[in-house]
Amino acid sequence: MLQISFIQTNADKVVAGLEKRNFPDAGNVIKKVLDLDTERRSIQSEHDSVLSESNGLSKQIGMLMKDGKREEAETVKAKTASLKAKSKTLGEALSKTEAALQSLLYTIPNVPNEAVPGGRSEKDNEIVSNHGSSPALGADALPHWELVKKYDIIDFELGNKVTGAGFPFYKGKGARLQRAMKNYFLDKAVEAGFVEVQPPIFINKESGLGTGQLPDKDGQMYHMTEDDLYAIPTAEVPITNMYRDVILKKEALPVKHVGFTPCFRREAGSWGAHVRGLNRLHQFDKVEIVLIDLPENSYDRLKEMCGHVQMLLESLGLEYRVLNLCGGDLGFTAAQTFDMEVFSAAQDKWLEVSSVSNFETYQANRLKLRYKEDKKTTLLHTLNGSALALPRILAAILENNQTPEGIKIPDVLVPYCGFDTID
RNA sequence: AGAGAGUUGGCAGAGUGGUCGAAUGCGGCGGUCUUGAAAACCGUUGUACCGCGAGGUACCGGGGGUUCGAAUCCCUCACUCUCUGCCA
Secondary structure (H helix, E strand, C coil), X not given: CCCHHHXXXXXXXXXXXXXXXXXXXXXXXXXHHHHHHHXXXXXXXXXXXXXXXXXHXXXXXXXXXXXXXXXXXXXXXXXXXXXXXXXXXXXXXXXXXXXXXXXXXXXXXXXXXXXXXXXXXXXXXXXXXXXXXXXXXXXXXXCHHHHHHHCCCEEHHHHHHHXXXXXXXXXXXXXXXXHHHHHHHHHHHHHCCCEEECCCCEECHXXXXXXXXXXXXXXXXXXXXXXXXXXXXXXXXXXXXXXXXXXXXXXXXXXXEEEEEEEECCCCCCCCCCCCCCCXXXXXXXXXXXXXXXXXXXXXXXXXXXXXXXHHHHHCCCCEEEEECCCXXXXXXXCEEEEEEEEECCCXXXXXXXXXXXXXXXXXXXXXXXXXXXXXXXXXXXXXXXXXXXXXXXXXXXXXXXXXXEEECCHHHHHHHCCXXXX
């Protein structure tokens, strides 16, 4: 969430930023925040001074008891009653105000970076660049959901039977190709200096709050009520939360991690005819890169991470484009996001395969992730990106590389697969 | 899952109702000494909030309670360890 100190000194900037996101009634919401904060401070001052007085009396009582002056102690004790009542009232008022401020802050998204274009929806995203090209497919070209049937490499019906829609089975060369991509993506990230981790795929409430999935996206995660755990929607959550309540030494920066996990998304309300096959799933595999660094470096790091993702896409020979997300399409916690979309030729569609974001201090403030220098602690910047999400890459490879002889596996994956054609 | 024992500052580890935000040791930082280093010695060393400041408040696993006063007593939850059970 946003830092209250930042809002205090940059109220206009915050309001303007929120308006760029089309956040409703930004001016009034920010005013409410500032009012609550003023109230909080005045209550705390008063509360603290009552506590201070009461602490003083308690100490007096202690000393009197020690000296055996029991009666004098009783006299002082009588004085504490009114203070106690006062401190109780003030304490309750303080918690109430703090809670109100906190929950209001939780509803406020991050302020977009200046380079984020204005706009309402994905239609307004800025296309930064186009790369590569897709093959001209014949009229008989099949979309991937037909191809996977033809070669029997993914079984959606079986998934329906065993679990439900959006939980496919990968079979034979389909499963092996998934495994190949996973290993290839992990190896490339490790080469780029990301330290591999294999995190838990369930997380607790604190972690959900730390990276901002809670309370904002409560309904989008699978929730196991028996143990009050959530299935992760992305490895970002457990990996970034490794650093919750951590004060890093400056020398430890940048922190770079990569992890492979399945990701679980309920996708409530976003199901429909336009999301066929692998385009949208409840469970999918993803390799995620996470980076933590000093505020002054974070936008350079964002570029580096985008560069890494682009290198992967180029090595796979896929046509892709880079989008600078507009304010209206930006995720709740992000200050700036670049999406990478690959062209899936047979369905004639761009598929988002990576989303690389800088959260600036928004997550760090919730996580209490800081670094220390000369006795001063400062919030760090967190970033993450997909590198990459597997199913949509698979969809594009299947469609773009289909030939009469079968589906050609990109050269870089052949050593990982052990075969060069799916036929 | 059952029984028992625990959870204290970066780490180790005292502290069982009152000047305890917390002894001591180690580590870290600064200094003295040294050609340099080590050793020794001296000093310093948590986080957040409020306050212009002086200073104040809170935090001893989380939450709640008893009390004028809680690291210390009570309740509750989580986690760790030991034994038993179960299990990839």
